[in-house]
Amino acid sequence: MKQFILLSTLLLSSLSANENQLLFYGNCIACHGELGKKVAPHLSEVKGYYLMAYPKKEEFVTNMAKWLSAPNEESAQHKEAIKKYKLMPYLAIDLDTLTKIATYIYESDDFGVAGSL
Secondary structure, eight states: OHHHHHHHHHHHHHHHHHHHHHHHHHHTHHHHSSSSOOOSOOHHHHHHHHHHHOOSHHHHHHHHHHHHHSOOSTTOSOHHHHHHHOOOOOOOOOHHHHHHHHHHHHHOOOOSOGGGO
């Protein structure tokens, strides 16, 4: 019975991580990845600025998701990127999904090619 519970917990954790990764690649990689033309800073750069301001996971995820839900220059962590690329456009994505994406960004360093899924 303990093995079943452990296996179930691991499986659910894996599915959640995969969902977050798919949401990230489906919504972010086109502008923030290594492929295509450079229209936004690479996610590793963005993550670095957020980690400096919010090193704890909960604060990082909450603040990134909140900013993504209503991008604005005043509370941007990477103001230099706005000068270079302009302000990120509003995304019609719900806060729960943005929280999953921000969680993936915090937990991962895999911001490369979508084929790495």
